[in-house]
Amino acid sequence: xxxxxxxxxxxxxxxxxxxxxxxxxxxxxxxxxxxxxxxxxxxxxxxxxxxxxxxxxxxxxxxxxxxxxxxxxxxxxxxxxxxxxxxxxxxxxxxxxxxxxxxxxxxxxxxxxxxxxxxxxxxxxxxxxxxxxxxxxxxxxxxxxxxxxxxxxxxxxxxxxxxxxxxxxxxxxxxxxxxxxxxxxxxxxxxxxxxxxxxxxxxxxxxxxxxxxxxxxxxxxxxxxxxxxxxxxxxxxxxxxxxxxxxxxxxxxxxxxxxxxxxxxxxxxxxxxxxxxxxxxxxxxxxxxxxxxxxxxxxxxx
Numbered sequence: 628x629x630x631x632x633x634x635x636x637x638x639x640x641x642x643x644x645x646x647x648x649x650x651x652x653x654x655x656x657x658x659x660x661x662x663x664x665x666x667x668x669x670x671x672x673x674x675x676x677x678x679x680x681x682x683x684x685x686x687x688x689x690x691x692x693x694x695x696x697x698x699x700x701x702x703x704x705x706x707x708x709x710x711x712x713x714x715x716x717x718x719x720x721x722x723x724x725x726x727x728x729x730x731x732x733x734x735x736x737x738x739x740x741x742x743x744x745x746x747x748x749x750x751x752x753x754x755x756x757x758x759x760x761x762x763x764x765x766x767x768x769x770x771x772x773x774x775x776x777x778x779x780x781x782x783x784x785x786x787x788x789x790x791x792x793x794x795x796x797x798x799x800x801x802x803x804x805x806x807x808x809x810x811x812x813x814x815x816x817x818x819x820x821x822x823x824x825x826x827x828x829x830x831x832x833x834x835x836x837x838x839x840x841x842x843x844x845x846x847x848x849x850x851x852x853x854x855x856x857x858x859x860x861x862x863x864x865x866x867x868x869x870x871x872x873x874x875x876x877x878x879x880x881x882x883x884x885x886x887x888x889x890x891x892x893x894x895x896x897x898x899x900x901x902x903x904x905x906x907x908x909x910x911x912x913x914x915x916x917x918x919x920x921x922x923x924x925x926x927x928x929x
Contacts, residue, residue, distance in 0.1 A: 629728055630744035630783055635915040639749050642922045646706050646813060646840055706755040707772045709808050709839075710743050712786075713818030713846075715763040715795035722848030724911040735846050736791045738910045739817045742844065745918055746815060747782045758808070759785065762800045763792035769807065797822040801830035810837040817844045819851075820894060828897040841903035845894065849911045852891075854883050 675684060675695035688696040718736035725732040733741070743759065750757045756772035759782050768785055770778075797820065808814065814834045820827060820843070834841045850856065856876035891907070898905035906921055 630741050630786055631748060632728075635741075635745055636748065638915040638919050639745055640752065642749055642919065643926070644706075644749060644753065644755075644922065645926075706750065706753075707758070707809065707812040708746070708750045708755060709758040709760060709772065709804075709812060709814050710746055711801075711804060711814065711816045711818070712739055712743050712759065712761045712789075713763075713795065713797070713816075714761045714767055714789055714791050715821075716791050716793055717795075717819055717821050718846070719791040720848055720851070722850045722910055724849040726911055726913055733910060734791075735819060735848055735910055738908075738914060739844075739846050740786045740789065741914050742817055742846075742908075742918070744783055744786055745915060747779060749918075751776070751779050757782065760804055760808075761785065761789055762804070763795045764800075766800065766803065767792065772809075772812075795822075798826040798830040801827075802833055805830075805833035805837055808834075808837070808839070810839065812839055813842070814839045815842045815844065817846060819846050824890060824893050824897070828894070828901070831898075831903060832901050835901050835903065841898075841901070842906060843894075843898055843903060844906050844908050845891070846908045846910065849909055852887060852909065854880050854887075856880075 675697050683697045685696045688694075714736065718739060719734055721732050721734040723732070725734070725738070727733070728737075728741070747757045747759065751774065754774050756774040757778060758772035759768070759770045761767040767789070770781055770785060773781075797818065801816075816831070831841065831843070854876060895905045895907075904925075908917055
């Protein structure tokens with residue numbers, strides 16, 4: 628399937644994703660949990676009470692204080708990842724410099740579809756739970772988190788049949804999804820983020836308020852960033868109802884690039900303030916290499 632080609636699977640199998648904050652899952656796994664349990668990572672001491680397992684007594688602490696203390700460790704758990712895929716009309720843009728799959732240039736949406744498929748494969752390979760939410764002006768489909776093998780088939784089937792829709796209001800959608808997704812998990816947004824930055828960041832903060840680790844994959848085409856267009860062209864609003872607008876790109880290039888840089892800079896800074904991870908993605912880049920490079924950077928920082 629074009630969503631998960633063999634070369635991408637080979638790259639993904641070498642990756643490992645570990646959460647940066649405590650997670651609440653359903654299985655014992657590799658990620659820290661806010662619950663205390665039995666693992667190799669020490670959490671704290673607490674006074675011994677009748678009925679505690681004597682094997683957890685810290686005899687060194689007893690020798691120092693002449694009191695009984697029990698050692699507690701961080702319980703490990705599986706991660707519950709929720710992937711949010713923007714299926715609005717603005718994602719249907721295909722740049723001339725976009726990467727190709729089977730000889731065909733990918734639109735932003737097709738690029739995002741493939742990225743979601745690869746991330747789902749990665750998490751399920753770690754026995755983590757994965758949920759997929761697709762949306763435009765409404766939630767198109769909400770696939771609840773599961774960690775079983777059949778979950779990958781459900782996700783791939785939905786991705787394969789999904790087409791970009793109409794307009795979207797990211798802020799309203801994110802507020803709605805934040806209330807539906809169980810707290811203290813991982814939320815990954817795959818979108819071009821075309822919305823008012825102020826209301827958008829308030830909505831994204833809703834996920835942080837619900838104790839989610841938040842990662843933003845900001846998907847844009849090279850033409851949207853550098854505006855390397857020439858000649859008199861007709862521009863069409865993918866999410867609007869207005870007719871085509873004839874424009875000379877040379878007359879707008881400087882102002883356009885300044886506006887785009889300002890938009891991207893604000894989102895990146897606001898993500899930093901709320902401790903959300905911002906990952907710029909250019910559709911001219913190879914998708915599985917983008918993920919490999921991202922995982923390597925993440926693991927080095929961790």
